[in-house]
Amino acid sequence: MIGRLPIAKMFAATIALTVAISAVMVPINWNGEGASTAAPQIDDLLSVMIVLSSFVFSLVMVMLFYALWKFKAKPGDESDGEPIHGNTRLEVAWTVIPTIIVLFGGIYSWIVLNDIEAKANDAMTVDVFSQQYAWSFGYPGKDLAFSEGELHVPVDRQVQFKMHALDVIHSFWVPEWRIKKDNVPGITTTATVTPNKIGTYQLICTELCGFGHAAMRAKVVVESPEDFEKWVDGLKTEIPDPLLETIKQDTETDPVSLDAGGA
Amino acid sequence: MVAAIKQPGWIRGALGALAAAAFGFGLVIALRAISDLPIYQTEQTGYPHVVVPLILAPLGFLAGFGCFDYWLRWAAGMPTIPDDHSQHGATSWKDYFRFNTDHKVIGIQYVVTTFFFFFIGGLMAMLIRAELAQPGTQIVDAATFNSLFSTHAVLMIFVFVIPVFAGLANYVLPLMIGAPDMAFPRLNALSFWMLPLAGLLFIGSFLAPGGAFDAGWTGYAPLSTGAPLGQSFFNLGVQFAGASSIATALNFLVTIITMRAPGMTFWRMPLLVWANLSTSLLVVAATPFIAGAQFMVLFDRVLGTHFFDFAGGGDVISYQHIFWFYSHPAVYIMMLPGFGIISEVISTHARKPIFGYRLMALALIGIVVLSYSVWAHHMFVAGMFSWLRVPMMLTTLLIAVPTGIKIFSWLGTLYFGKIHTYSTAMLFALAFIVTFTIGGISGVMLGMVPIDIHVSDTYFIVAHIHFVLFGGSVFTIFAGVYHWFPKMTGRMYDEKLGRVHFWGTLVGTWGTFIPMHWIGMDGMPRRVADYAEQFGNWNLLISCFAFMLGAAQLVFLYNMIVSWRFGPRAEGNPWRANSIEWQVSSPPPIFNFDEIPRVVGGPYEFGVPGAKHAIMAGEGAEVPEAEPSVVGTT
Numbered sequence: 001m002i003g004r005l006p007i008a009k010m011f012a013a014t015i016a017l018t019v020a021i022s023a024v025m026v027p028i029n030w031n032g033e034g035a036s037t038a039a040p041q042i043d044d045l046l047s048v049m050i051v052l053s054s055f056v057f058s059l060v061m062v063m064l065f066y067a068l069w070k071f072k073a074k075p076g077d078e079s080d081g082e083p084i085h086g087n088t089r090l091e092v093a094w095t096v097i098p099t100i101i102v103l104f105g106g107i108y109s110w111i112v113l114n115d116i117e118a119k120a121n122d123a124m125t126v127d128v129f130s131q132q133y134a135w136s137f138g139y140p141g142k143d144l145a146f147s148e149g150e151l152h153v154p155v156d157r158q159v160q161f162k163m164h165a166l167d168v169i170h171s172f173w174v175p176e177w178r179i180k181k182d183n184v185p186g187i188t189t190t191a192t193v194t195p196n197k198i199g200t201y202q203l204i205c206t207e208l209c210g211f212g213h214a215a216m217r218a219k220v221v222v223e224s225p226e227d228f229e230k231w232v233d234g235l236k237t238e239i240p241d242p243l244l245e246t247i248k249q250d251t252e253t254d255p256v257s258l259d260a261g262g263a
Numbered sequence: 264m265v266a267a268i269k270q271p272g273w274i275r276g277a278l279g280a281l282a283a284a285a286f287g288f289g290l291v292i293a294l295r296a297i298s299d300l301p302i303y304q305t306e307q308t309g310y311p312h313v314v315v316p317l318i319l320a321p322l323g324f325l326a327g328f329g330c331f332d333y334w335l336r337w338a339a340g341m342p343t344i345p346d347d348h349s350q351h352g353a354t355s356w357k358d359y360f361r362f363n364t365d366h367k368v369i370g371i372q373y374v375v376t377t378f379f380f381f382f383i384g385g386l387m388a389m390l391i392r393a394e395l396a397q398p399g400t401q402i403v404d405a406a407t408f409n410s411l412f413s414t415h416a417v418l419m420i421f422v423f424v425i426p427v428f429a430g431l432a433n434y435v436l437p438l439m440i441g442a443p444d445m446a447f448p449r450l451n452a453l454s455f456w457m458l459p460l461a462g463l464l465f466i467g468s469f470l471a472p473g474g475a476f477d478a479g480w481t482g483y484a485p486l487s488t489g490a491p492l493g494q495s496f497f498n499l500g501v502q503f504a505g506a507s508s509i510a511t512a513l514n515f516l517v518t519i520i521t522m523r524a525p526g527m528t529f530w531r532m533p534l535l536v537w538a539n540l541s542t543s544l545l546v547v548a549a550t551p552f553i554a555g556a557q558f559m560v561l562f563d564r565v566l567g568t569h570f571f572d573f574a575g576g577g578d579v580i581s582y583q584h585i586f587w588f589y590s591h592p593a594v595y596i597m598m599l600p601g602f603g604i605i606s607e608v609i610s611t612h613a614r615k616p617i618f619g620y621r622l623m624a625l626a627l628i629g630i631v632v633l634s635y636s637v638w639a640h641h642m643f644v645a646g647m648f649s650w651l652r653v654p655m656m657l658t659t660l661l662i663a664v665p666t667g668i669k670i671f672s673w674l675g676t677l678y679f680g681k682i683h684t685y686s687t688a689m690l691f692a693l694a695f696i697v698t699f700t701i702g703g704i705s706g707v708m709l710g711m712v713p714i715d716i717h718v719s720d721t722y723f724i725v726a727h728i729h730f731v732l733f734g735g736s737v738f739t740i741f742a743g744v745y746h747w748f749p750k751m752t753g754r755m756y757d758e759k760l761g762r763v764h765f766w767g768t769l770v771g772t773w774g775t776f777i778p779m780h781w782i783g784m785d786g787m788p789r790r791v792a793d794y795a796e797q798f799g800n801w802n803l804l805i806s807c808f809a810f811m812l813g814a815a816q817l818v819f820l821y822n823m824i825v826s827w828r829f830g831p832r833a834e835g836n837p838w839r840a841n842s843i844e845w846q847v848s849s850p851p852p853i854f855n856f857d858e859i860p861r862v863v864g865g866p867y868e869f870g871v872p873g874a875k876h877a878i879m880a881g882e883g884a885e886v887p888e889a890e891p892s893v894v895g896t897t
Contacts, residue, residue, distance in 0.1 A: 004679075005678070030781065030784040030785065031717060031784050031785070032784070032785045032786055038713075041713070042713045042714060042716075042717055045711065045713055045714060046708070046714055049707070049708050049711070049714070053704040053707070053708070056667075056700070056704060057700060057701070057704060060670060060674065060696065060697070060700045061697070063671075063674045064674055064677070064693070064696060064697065067674065067677035067678055067680075067682065068677070068682060068684075068693070071613070071677060071678060071679060071680050071681065071682050072682045072684070073614070073681035073682055073683050077681055078839070079614070079681060079870075080614040080615070080681065080869040080870035081613060081614045081615035081679050081680030081681045081869060081870050082615070082679040082680075082870055083615075083616055083868065083869065083870040083871040083874075084615070084616065084618070084678070084679055085616050085617075085618070085619075085620065086618050086619035086620065086621075086622070086675075087618075087619075087675075090619075090671075090675065091619045091622050091668070091672075094667060094668060094671040095622075095664060095668055098663060098664050098667040099661070099664050102660035102661060102663050102664065102707060103657075103660070103661075105660060105707065105711060106656055106657045106660045106710075106711070109656060109711035109712055109713055109714070110653055110656070110712075112713045113652070113653070113712045113713050116713060117649075163646075167485070167489075168483075168485050168486040168489070169483055169485070169486065169579065171644065171720060173720075173788070175717070175785070175786035178713075178716065178717040179716060179717075180644045180716050180717065180719060180720070181644050181646065182644055182645045182646045183646075184579050184580060184645070184646045185485060185573045185579050186573025186574075186577075186578070186579055187573075187579070187580070187646060189646035204786070204788055205788070206719075206720035206721065206788040206789075207483075207720060208409070208478065208479050208483070208486065208790040209486060210409075210486065211404075211405040211406040211409060211477075212405065213405075213409075213790065213791060214405060214788075214791035214792050214793040214794065215793065
């Protein structure tokens with residue numbers, strides 16, 4: 001049965017289409033500017049997935065349009081097709097090959113995930129507070145270290161964000177960092193980022209939090225360590241009590257596991 | 264007048280609803296009065312004097328309408344009204360507005376009602392796109408916008424996609440397996456009548472103080488537990504829609520397992536029957552979870568419990584676990600029946616047996632099993648235990664495998680066939696393969712944690728879900744409606760208008776939802792009434808395509824209404840299909856078969872010399888039982 005199909009030509013068409021789609025899609029910077037060490041890794045994973053997806057999509061297109069071209073009934077032809085009920089080898093192939101492809105993608109993602117979340121020794125901690133419809137930030141280790149609506153971090157140093165929500169769920173997203181994490185009332189959630197490009201970015205709330213959701217933004221400034229120190233020293237406010245309470249009350253999402261070593 | 268009140272029907276239904284609402288209202292007032300509480304509690308999460316009547320009024324309506332008459336009489340030891348089959352069949356349009364136990368009438372009631380909600384939900388989508396056509400606020404304010412996209416999603420999911428499949432299957436499935444009706448016709452009618460009540464509760468929430476529910480169709484706590492009264496309408500509507508789907512699923516399970524015609528073994532069932540068997544397994548086991556989740560939210564709101572109240576010791580994230588434990592399987596509840604429809608349509612119009620029939624059925628079962636183990640992929644950034652992410656990622660990616668098997672098997676079915684594309688149903692089926700492949704691909708990407716961290720809760724998600732739910736489920740619904748329209752109405756629809764609808768829908772779908780992937784990755788979050796200037800042009804383009812998509816649906820509506828009334832008469836089997844529903848007249852006789860058919864072979868034996876699926880009454884009874892067809896090998 002398969003012998004009667006121009007398999008080599010169909011495969012060549014699939015590869016050609018894959019190359020064509022990939023050639024158009026891979027060079028495009030879909031995710032926008034990248035400004036953290038995680039960004040290129042996530043973008044590379046995306047590129048690999050675009051190539052694999054183009055292959056799957058091209059295969060389906062070639063199979064579909066070849067069939068529509070070759071096996072379309074002539075007008076007035078009322079006969080039936082050939083009584084082919086299946087082909088065990090083909091069925092095994094299209095079970096096993098996709099399994100291998102998705103498992104490859106899964107393991108690759110797992111490696112990337114471990115990499116972008118690996119903790120550095122000199123990481124700095126920043127508290128993030130969210131409430132309807134504003135962001136504020138605290139810098140532990142200093143008395144007067146509270147900033148409303150503006151987040152500053154030094155470049156090239158890992159930052160551990162400890163996130164707290166006061167009322168409903170909010171979500172912390174800086175697209176250029178490729179990092180997102182929900183802020184959940186009652187628990188402390190964490191996210192790890194190493195910004196590597198000086199600049200000004202926007203922090204966007206991505207979890208529906210009420211009528212002001214679309215406008216819940218904050219300014220993010222990544223600057224040199226010297227500028228950062230100067231800015232932190234210039235802060236004039238203490239963290240207000242209700243916010244301090246959340247730090248004390250929240251339970252950690254990822255408590256250190258019992259068999260030591262950490263989660 | 265007295266007779267009208269005694270007879271089950273609309274008048275007694277309305278009185279029942281009023282009486283039940285008055286009773287509920289009085290009960291709340293009386294209890295609060297004797298407890299020395301203020302009579303009216305109007306904090307926005309409270310309103311017991313509204314919530315309790317809202318629970319009771321639909322039940323009062325159902326009782327008045329006659330849904331419980333037979334059972335109540337029987338339970339009370341009263342003489343039951345003899346079953347003279349007056350509740351079977353429809354002789355005029357009025358019969359569709361009565362409590363009717365005929366699965367064919369109920370099927371049409373379902374399809375028409377759900378399409379009514381489809382058009383209401385579609386109008387909301389048009390409003391949403393009108394607001395988003397430009398940055399800034401033009402047409403609706405932010406709070407109304409949140410209500411609009413929440414009700415849009417809820418109407419489409421709970422009172423369109425899920426029940427329209429139940430409606431199509433209600434009509435077709437008993438005929439397909441050679442049964443005279445569903446196993447429990449009265450339960451079937453009750454299931455249907457709960458549905459419009461759910462839809463009315465969802466739409467009625469616009470009348471509540473504070474506006475319609477606005478916490479998204481996901482209703483995440485604590486936004487939902489603190490939301491205005493409209494949220495309670497949602498909590499209650501879900502109960503009625505959920506009870507309706509659970510009862511229907513039980514009905515399908517019992518019907519499929521016990522009422523197949525002689526000779527219809529499991530491996531001779533059409534794939535639509537397999538698809539509804541698997542869907543029903545999902546519905547009965549998963550739906551109680553969303554019912555529970557919404558009851559817990561309602562209790563938090565009205566009774567002051569603390570399930571999801573972090574200050575009272577509740578756990579916010581547990582809402583999401585319970586919700587998605589239903590709502591991910593629900594994605595397959597909204598897809599598997601469509602898979603069944605596509606199998607029927609493609610096999611019939613390609614004049615070919617389904618390629619790898621057994622693997623197709625097993626893939627359905629594989630999806631059922633796997634779909635219970637992937638829910639937390641909706642929560643990769645939600646702040647749950649981080650170790651849960653990798654196992655959920657792997658199961659999520661693996662569920663692409665049975666889905667891929669189905670895509671490749673449909674393609675295999677086309678090979679060496681005689682493909683006819685004159686039917687709009689076949690066009691939608693072929694287009695479904697393409698759009699669903701794209702939705703599947705973006706689904707695999709979303710399953711990968713690092714990519715998901717970046718794109719979750721952005722327009723990429725909006726694009727993905729519409730590619731699988733509109734480009735997927737709704738395309739299969741259109742394929743199914745066109746395919747069985749002649750059977751259900753006894754008329755043919757207009758293929759030319761069908762083509763206009765098809766191309767308008769296909770181009771509209773791609774034009775609307777493809778660019779959403781791009782703006783999502785580039786930084787536009789979802790569920791926002793306003794967005795950054797940089798996305799302005801793309802959104803304008805998306806809105807234009809969305810309006811075109813909306814306009815194409817009007818062509819469909821016109822075609823359906825006019826063809827139903829004036830279309831040329833349909834023969835019993837206009838598509839020359841094999842399955843049993845096509846071997847009876849269009850529309851079928853009131854009790855389906857004069858004599859139950861005898862099944863002697865597989866359902867897709869196109870091109871097999873002398874093969875037959877079923878022997879109908881009057882056909883040579885001397886035909887011997889054919890050799891079981893060899894399936895799965897060449």
